[in-house]
Amino acid sequence: MIFRQLFDTDSSTYTYLLASRRGGEALIIDPVLDRVDRYIQLLEELDLKLVKAVDTHVHADHITGLGALRDRTKCITVMGEQSGVDVVSMRVGEGDTIDIEGLSLDVIYTPGHTDDSYSYLFGDRVFTGDTLFIRGTGRTDFQNGSPVDQYNSLFNKLLKLPGETLVYPGHDYKGDTVSTIAEEKAYNPRLQVDSVDEYVEIMNNLNLSNPKMMDVAVPANLKMGLNQEELAAMGLAIGSEEGIALVGGDGDILVDLRDHAEREKNGVIPGSIHAPYTDLDEDVHPGGMLYELARASGKRMIFYCAFGERSAMAVQAARDGGIELARNLTGGIDAWKKAGGPLE
């Protein structure tokens, strides 16, 4: 396994890079915009293909690297379903997994620092974002934070993990890098409380000033979508209504780019075929499944995903590969559901 803990000195943020092998797929957690060049270089040095970039929550102290990594590597951006970010490629909730080749993260919803805070469990280690720090916990006084929620996330979820579980936090301001659940239970001063009320009392009296980047970072982190309207203006997209009218006919090919887990959870458009986004590069070039299908059929190929972001990138890649009749289903399954489109 490849595991790297990277540090941004400006915001004291930890970023984690994971892969099962050299030459394989990689996943990154909480990348920082200013450090994207360094991540790209490391990916190249380790011969890794970045396929997913994941944030634990909407950050207030730095600008996320998710949008830049998506633009430069075509990776899938992942956040929790509560996040108010305009467009992320994939949204996850409690009990879901985030999968790449050879490894899988268990998704744990741990609100409190913010209402969209998640932790990710990977075998013997847990990435706790700003929910649990080494000898500290994340503040709860902005972005719909709640000390009560955080108490529950800590005491009813994270602290119930096996004591030897390694704790990898989203920040550290003192130079610590890793701890364990047992160590934090014993020595984290914020966790030495006897009741939720005692915890709330501590958290409500921290009197912290706002992070200096907050007014810039939060709005920037909420807006990182690709412009799907641009594809629509170029005549390379169809809306849900038009798409619904196509179901059952044989005029077009609908292509689902989502992962297996997303298909099972949210349903599939009847009659569509499955071609996971991570395999797209091979699929849209001569010899690839989609390329050959498009050539043989002469039909339009309509790509869809969860929110339209992956499919917008796919339309570009497919056209570059030679599939001229590639189109985007604007807004993805999210918009499809809202328009009452059929799913199976």
Ligand SMILES: [Fe+2]
């Ligand atoms: Fe945070």
